[in-house]
Amino acid sequence: MTEYAINKGDDLLKIGTLDELAEFRKVKRETIFFYATPTYRKRTTEKGIRVIKLD
Incomplete structure (x- = not known):
């Protein structure tokens, strides 16, 4: 299952699918x-x- 990180500026908001x-x-x-x-x-x-794809 591929996970992604969602950021706003320098702040990490959430990691998930x-x-x-x-x-x-x-x-x-x-x-x-x-x-x-x-x-x-x-x-x-x-x-x-x-949104950044995590490996």
Whole structure:
């Protein structure tokens, strides 16, 4: 099972699966997955939401 970390700026908000993070943020699973893409990173600042895949 793949885990992801969701950050806002330098603050770690939660670690979990895409489904767990989606429930935490009250958004769709696809939205959390989009937060992890390079396209989303280009559109937002470093202080925004970031999702990082953990190995």
